[in-house]
Amino acid sequence: GAVVSQHPSRVICKSGTSVKIECRSLDFQATTMFWYRQFPKQSLMLMATSNEGSKATYEQGVEKDKFLINHASLTLSTLTVTSAHPEDSSFYICSARVWGEGYTFGSGTRLTVV
Amino acid sequence: DAKTTQPTSMDCAEGRAANLPCNHSTISGNEYVYWYRQIHSQGPQYIIHGLKNNETNEMASLIITEDRKSSTLILPHATLRDTAVYYCIHGRTGANNLFFGTGTRLTVIP
Numbered sequence A: 001g002a003v004v005s006q007h008p009s010r011v012i013c014k015s016g017t018s019v020k021i022e023c024r025s026l027d028f029q030a031t032t033m034f035w036y037r038q039f040p041k042q043s044l045m046l047m048a049t050s051n052e053g054s055k056a057t058y059e060q061g062v063e064k065d066k067f068l069i070n071h072a073s074l075t076l077s078t079l080t081v082t083s084a085h086p087e088d089s090s091f092y093i094c095s096a097r098v099w100g101e102g103y104t105f106g107s108g109t110r111l112t113v114v
Numbered sequence B: 001d002a003k004t005t006q007p008t009s010m011d012c013a014e015g016r017a018a019n020l021p022c023n024h025s026t027i028s029g030n031e032y033v034y035w036y037r038q039i040h041s042q043g044p045q046y047i048i049h050g051l052k053n054n055e056t057n058e059m060a061s062l063i064i065t066e067d068r069k070s071s072t073l074i075l076p077h078a079t080l081r082d083t084a085v086y087y088c089i090h091g092r093t094g095a096n097n098l099f100f101g102t103g104t105r106l107t108v109i110p
Helices: none
Strands: A003-007 A010-013 A019-026 A032-038 A045-051 A067-073 A076-081 A090-098 A102-105 A109-113 B009-013 B018-023 B032-038 B045-050 B061-064 B070-075 B084-091 B104-109
Touching: A003 A090, A003 A102, A010 A019, A019 A032, A019 A090, A019 A109, A032 A067, A032 A076, A045 A067, A045 A076, A076 A090, A102 B032, A102 B045, B009 B018, B018 B032, B018 B084, B018 B104, B032 B061, B045 B061, B045 B070, B070 B084
Parallel strands: A010 A109, B009 B104
Antiparallel strands: A003 A019, A019 A076, A032 A045, A032 A090, A067 A076, A090 A102, A090 A109, B018 B070, B032 B045, B032 B084, B061 B070, B084 B104
């Protein structure tokens, strides 16, 4: 089936720095990708929808200037957490819709801000 | 947000069938029922989806009631590796996203 590759799987950064997470669709083109965040023992919460060649759509309460999304090609979407703080520590997951197969998810990125 | 209701947790003996129920009374006529599972610290894994007919694949079976307001995911012979959180979601195939509920934490017991 279709695969979404997400990197890095884990990252530790200092408070105030920025972190970029990549999400690549392998062997298929993804005009739309989705970014989720998951806190411990909670469900996935949709943060934003990434659209190739246009601006991302953010869910209510998600700061677009803090969580920068770039979807410059049909196979790559990136999420940059800017000026990270400890409260941004979370599990970030991307996904893409695969026509005829539903949605496929990346393996997730564990972000720890110290 | 499309809302589903699932038991918070369930246990199942290894080798037995695991039956996971889900209520989705607000489902629309053109919405599918999707099941995903998430093993600790990994991304969700697709299991199965259906519209109104029962479905079966190599992983599981999906039984959807005639009124489509509820469904049951069946893992025919649960193994320890099936321990995970199972999410039931409904949405249109052309929809832009999936909204996750709280899911059912299934523990397979040796």
